[in-house]
Amino acid sequence: MNAYxxxxxxxxxxxxxxxxxxxxxxxxxxxxxxxxxxxxxNLFLILVAYKTGxxxxxxxATENIPPQSMVDxxxxxxxxxxxxxxxxxxAFMIALAxxxxxxxxxxxxxxxxxLRG
Amino acid sequence: MISExxxxxxxxxxxxxxxxxxxxxxxxxxxxxLGVMSSVFTFALSVFFILRMQAGRVFVLNVGNWGxxxxxxxxxxxxxxVVDGFTIFMLIIVxxxxxxxxxxxxxYMTRYxxxxxxxxxxxxxxxxxxxxxxxxxxxxxxxxxEIASIAxxxxxxxxxxxxxxxxxxxxxxxxxVASLLILLGVIFLYSATGTLNMGDxxxxxxxxxxxALIYLVFGLLLTGFGLKAAMVPFHAWLPxxxxxxxxxxxxxxxxxxxxxxxxYAIARVFxxxxxxxxxxxxxxxxxxxxxxxxxxxxxxxxWDMKRLLAYSSISQVGYIMLGLGIxxxxxxxxxxxxxxxxxxxxxxxxLDSGAVEYSTGTRDMKEMGGLARKMPVTSGSTLAGAMSxxxxxxxxxxxxxxxxxxxxxxxxxxxxxxxxxxxxIVTIAYVLKVTRYAFLGEVRAAFANIREVPAFMRISLxxxxxxxxxxxxLLVPQVREGFLDPAVRVLIGTGGM
Numbered sequence: 001m002n003a004y005x006x007x008x009x010x011x012x013x014x015x016x017x018x019x020x021x022x023x024x025x026x027x028x029x030x031x032x033x034x035x036x037x038x039x040x041x042n043l044f045l046i047l048v049a050y051k052t053g054x055x056x057x058x059x060x061a062t063e064n065i066p067p068q069s070m071v072d073x074x075x076x077x078x079x080x081x082x083x084x085x086x087x088x089x090x091a092f093m094i095a096l097a098x099x100x101x102x103x104x105x106x107x108x109x110x111x112x113x114x115l116r117g
Numbered sequence: 118m119i120s121e122x123x124x125x126x127x128x129x130x131x132x133x134x135x136x137x138x139x140x141x142x143x144x145x146x147x148x149x150x151l152g153v154m155s156s157v158f159t160f161a162l163s164v165f166f167i168l169r170m171q172a173g174r175v176f177v178l179n180v181g182n183w184g185x186x187x188x189x190x191x192x193x194x195x196x197x198x199v200v201d202g203f204t205i206f207m208l209i210i211v212x213x214x215x216x217x218x219x220x221x222x223x224x225y226m227t228r229y230x231x232x233x234x235x236x237x238x239x240x241x242x243x244x245x246x247x248x249x250x251x252x253x254x255x256x257x258x259x260x261x262x263e264i265a266s267i268a269x270x271x272x273x274x275x276x277x278x279x280x281x282x283x284x285x286x287x288x289x290x291x292x293x294v295a296s297l298l299i300l301l302g303v304i305f306l307y308s309a310t311g312t313l314n315m316g317d318x319x320x321x322x323x324x325x326x327x328x329a330l331i332y333l334v335f336g337l338l339l340t341g342f343g344l345k346a347a348m349v350p351f352h353a354w355l356p357x358x359x360x361x362x363x364x365x366x367x368x369x370x371x372x373x374x375x376x377x378x379x380x381y382a383i384a385r386v387f388x389x390x391x392x393x394x395x396x397x398x399x400x401x402x403x404x405x406x407x408x409x410x411x412x413x414x415x416x417x418x419x420w421d422m423k424r425l426l427a428y429s430s431i432s433q434v435g436y437i438m439l440g441l442g443i444x445x446x447x448x449x450x451x452x453x454x455x456x457x458x459x460x461x462x463x464x465x466x467x468l469d470s471g472a473v474e475y476s477t478g479t480r481d482m483k484e485m486g487g488l489a490r491k492m493p494v495t496s497g498s499t500l501a502g503a504m505s506x507x508x509x510x511x512x513x514x515x516x517x518x519x520x521x522x523x524x525x526x527x528x529x530x531x532x533x534x535x536x537x538x539x540x541x542i543v544t545i546a547y548v549l550k551v552t553r554y555a556f557l558g559e560v561r562a563a564f565a566n567i568r569e570v571p572a573f574m575r576i577s578l579x580x581x582x583x584x585x586x587x588x589x590x591l592l593v594p595q596v597r598e599g600f601l602d603p604a605v606r607v608l609i610g611t612g613g614m
Contacts, residue, residue: 021294048304092267096286
């Protein structure tokens with residue numbers, strides 16, 4: 001049970017994010033939903049790499065750590081990239097939100113009805 | 118050896134072009150020149166590769182030369198870039214359309230301010246798409262998908278009016294969620310196989326049998342890439358986003374972006390990595406049938422010219438998916454040929470709609486009429502594109518649809534074949550609507566003084582129209598041997614990665 005707990009929490013976090021994207025009317029809350037879901041995915045990426053009692057994947061001259069007891073370092077590199085991409089998306093969406101507020105004077109998505117059909 | 122080492126130029130040239138454009142924005146004429154030159158270079162590169170390509174040859178580059186680890190660890194470390202038959206087929210299409218779009222926008226984008234921003238984003242999008250095509254690494258694929266996507270979100274919002282911003286926001290949110298699903302799928306795949314290289318993944322998955330986890334991965338990746346390809350039911354963003362962008366970008370989005378990010382990625386992942394499992398085939402066939410129907414029927418009742426074309430894209434991507442879903446050699450041939458044709462005629466039609474908007478200032482077909490007399494080049498090229506889209510022989514679109522329908526019959530999907538034929542009749546109906554209302558009939562008084570579009574725009578239109586008319590020649594055995602067949606062999610056989 002306990003071993004699965006982080007994964008379940010990760011799933012819950014992801015669902016909260018998707019729920020916010022689908023049900024909220026405020027643009028800022030929708031953006032926050034995307035961000036939360038993104039954090040959940042990044043967290044999951046780190047969890048995949050983790051092993052119980054694992055050490056950081058750094059070889060040193062003084063200590064002899066066998067590679068088997070190290071955590072997988074590759075997902076750590078991947079998650080950095082993923083965070084940067086997430087930052088770009090978030091920054092772009094917030095810039096859009098500011099422009100939309102300038103045009104409509106509101107963050108309410110239901111009042112923006114230029115596009116239909 | 119030289120061929121391998123220049124593979125990264127497909128990404129590096131547009132990327133360098135984008136940054137140089139941003140740096141030299143004040144110098145007059147530089148953004149246009151760099152935009153056109155970068156796409157000319159990448160197109161020339163893809164032509165170079167197709168000339169060097171012998172039967173079944175694959176160019177593989179280990180980025181950063183991490184190849185030595187292969188012997189120690191037994192798997193590939195670092196990113197691989199792979200150019201095989203399918204990649205080169207897509208590279209030709211993407212860079213050809215990008216080149217013509219860049220030429221077209223020299224004149225067209227004078228409508229907007231800050232032209233350099235357009236060229237920067239355009240080249241970033243091109244870099245992302247080329248990257249998606251040449252990469253052989255799952256996470257790298259995700260990164261390039263994101264580069265192309267973020268650039269395209271910004272380009273959709275380029276006009277910064279209410280409509281554009283709203284469409285872009287919708288696109289960005291749906292695209293962002295799609296990217297998360299793709300990333301999640303990639304993570305699950307990594308945890309199941311311990312590698313990110315597509316070729317290694319294929320070998321490991323084939324050895325170990327398919328773990329139960331794989332069905333979750335199918336779902337995640339199909340949904341993610343399906344959103345990027347705008348298959349029904351994931352299509353909601355496309356009819357808003359594509360018409361809202363400036364016309365050259367609509368042409369890029371509908372013509373090549375949904376194919377590079379959606380169709381290519383689906384084909385690459387499900388054919389090359391998973392070996393095309395039966396369940397995916399069925400899902401693709403169902404989604405394809407629904408997309409064809411919904412796209413065509415909704416297109417029929419549109420009056421905005423670009424919106425009609427956008428719905429038509431959903432329908433035509435359905436045809437491509439149908440061919441891929443059938444999965445026989447003929448089916449895949451038809452799918453790839455239709456992909457080529459759709460890139461050409463849909464880019465052409467969007468550029469034409471841009472030309473009409475450039476001259477008349479409207480996209481509403483109710484307000485148009487009689488433009489054929491005033492704008493002979495635009496209306497002639499629209500006719501060529503429209504006939505190809507409707508599938509009138511001998512235009513290129515006819516042959517690809519015919520091949521897909523024959524493949525469906527051969528694979529005993531009689532109902533799907535009938536459905537595809539029926540929907541191509543609906544296609545004729547909405548195509549006729551465009552030509553009838555926009556170009557035939559009497560000239561409106563308001564448009565008595567409009568003129569044909571400037572020279573650079575005309576060049577692009579004429580070239581694309583010629584490809585639409587002569588595209589059927591790709592099926593001539595000697596030509597097919599060099600262009601379509603290698604791509605089909607990669608997907609059907611084990612030629613790839």
